Amino acid sequence: MSISSLLGTGLLGVDIADDAVRVVELIRRRGTLACRHCGSAALAAGVMREGMIEDLQGLAAAVRLACRDSGSGCTRVALAMPATALITHAIRLPAGLPEEQLEILVELEAGQYMPFALEDANLDFFILGPAPPLAGQTGSEVDVLLVAARRASVQRRLDAATAAGLTPVVMDSEALALRAALAQGGWQALPGGGLNYQLAWGLAMHRYAR
Numbered sequence: 001m002s003i004s005s006l007l008g009t010g011l012l013g014v015d016i017a018d019d020a021v022r023v024v025e026l027i028r029r030r031g032t033l034a035c036r037h038c039g040s041a042a043l044a045a046g047v048m049r050e051g052m053i054e055d056l057q058g059l060a061a062a063v064r065l066a067c068r069d070s071g072s073g074c075t076r077v078a079l080a081m082p083a084t085a086l087i088t089h090a091i092r093l094p095a096g097l098p099e100e101q102l103e104i105l106v107e108l109e110a111g112q113y114m115p116f117a118l119e120d121a122n123l124d125f126f127i128l129g130p131a132p133p134l135a136g137q138t139g140s141e142v143d144v145l146l147v148a149a150r151r152a153s154v155q156r157r158l159d160a161a162t163a164a165g166l167t168p169v170v171m172d173s174e175a176l177a178l179r180a181a182l183a184q185g186g187w188q189a190l191p192g193g194g195l196n197y198q199l200a201w202g203l204a205m206h207r208y209a210r
Contacts, residue, residue: 010074011169012037013177013203014063014161018048021059021066024187024200025074026207033186033208038197039070051082053156060163067164078170078203079157080177087148088173089113092131095140106146114148121148122171147173170206177202 015022020042027036047058091109093102106125111118128143154171161168181187181202187194194201 010076011204011207012072012074012077013200014077014079015200015203016048016059016157018051019043021062022197022200023066023070024197024204025070025072026204028208033184033205035190037070037072038190039066041065041069051084053160056156056160056163059160063160063164063166075166076169077161077166078172078206079161079168080172080174080199080203081149081154082174085149085153086173087114089146091144091146092141093144095130095142106144110146110148116150120151122151122154123148172203174199180205
């Protein structure tokens with residue numbers, strides 16, 4: 001979920017897992033994305049539980065350590081929400097609508113699928129592409145992926161980053177960030193085959209085209 005536009009030159013992808021915080025900053029070299037900085041810090045037991053923040057200050061301390069370990073001076077960060085904290089649903093909407101109208105329709109549709117009040121949610125959507133025509137259909141439609149999360153859960157991650165002295169500029173979903181990283185593949189050059197840094201790499205890619 002984008003929470004503001006990317007301004008400035010640097011972006012640090014921050015993966016907050018249950019066991020550790022991992023960070024990656026990318027640079028483009030000869031048209032290829034490469035790691036400029038990466039680092040990690042272990043999380044003490046009880047700081048995170050199944051993707052939820054239990055100890056905000058403990059998490060903020062670990063984020064600071066991971067940034068220090070990476071050697072990056074970047075303070076603008078991209079974060080992600082775990083799948084367990086997200087509600088996703090594919091919906092069909094008329095094609096060719098202005099973005100303002102599309103946002104209104106997404107909000108109306110979202111109320112049907114969320115187990116909590118709309119005002120307690122952060123919403124985002126992504127147009128997947130043209131929807132297959134249905135029998136008797138007269139107008140064209142698009143498939144839209146609706147993504148929602150409890151506002152309080154999103155805010156906890158933002159608060160942890162802010163307490164660590166960072167400025168969150170992107171909130172993504174872990175699934176989409178991992179998919180972006182898998183498609184690009186540069187993380188494989190990192191220590192241990194880079195497997196632990198996939199998510200942070202996918203988040204850091206928001207600085208560039210994804």
